Amino acid sequence: MRVKVCGTTSVRDAVLSAEAGADALGFIFAPVSKRLVTPQVAREAGLSVGPVVARVGVFLGQGLDEVLRTADSARVSAVQLHGPLRGLYVRQVAAYYPVLRVVRPADLAAEADMWRDEPGVTLMLDAPEPGGGVPLDWAALRDVFPRGAWLAGGLGPANVAAAMQALNPAGVDAVSRLEASPGVKDAALVQAFVATARPGQTRVIHSETATCG
């Protein structure tokens, strides 16, 4: 089980999510988002969490050049793609970065067929409005949720265990229900989310500096 905390906009929030045990941090580069971050801040935040935590650049309907340039400048380790996209476009991004391809329930069957045997492209099921905090109907998805797919959509500390029980996703992702205000994390909510999704995984990011001599 992998846990991604999305909508990171500062070094402070990157460090608190990493210390809570998150496997991945999301940096949103879609201009429509309330959690928009610059590539420079994303890069600094990513560098602040050490070598283990994945940094995911999140895009919605943006041009290929913009996606690749921004991802490079932010030094992300993976790219998350929202919106209706041609298969060729997704493959072109996947030639450079592991891709989380985000789909709505209505598009799940077609996209699952398209990406089933495609190394480097992982499906993530999300609500039609990304970052909207609205959970999906897990019961309706039980028979069609693809093996190895990730789940998002209105997840938080109070419901992530039930979502995992219902669909057994390979990863979970959340933003709205982990915030004090849009773009600002609530440390207690992040800790509770990660601890519930994957117990016992906190980590130390900043250790005491050893003194020599």
Ligand SMILES: O=C(O)c1ccccc1NCC(=O)[C@H](O)[C@H](O)COP(=O)(O)O
């Ligand atoms: O969160 C946003 O503002 C956003 C805007 C545009 C594209 C993607 C966005 N978020 C992507 C995410 O990965 C969210 O974590 C995911 O949609 C779940 O959000 P939530 O339902 O609020 O937990």
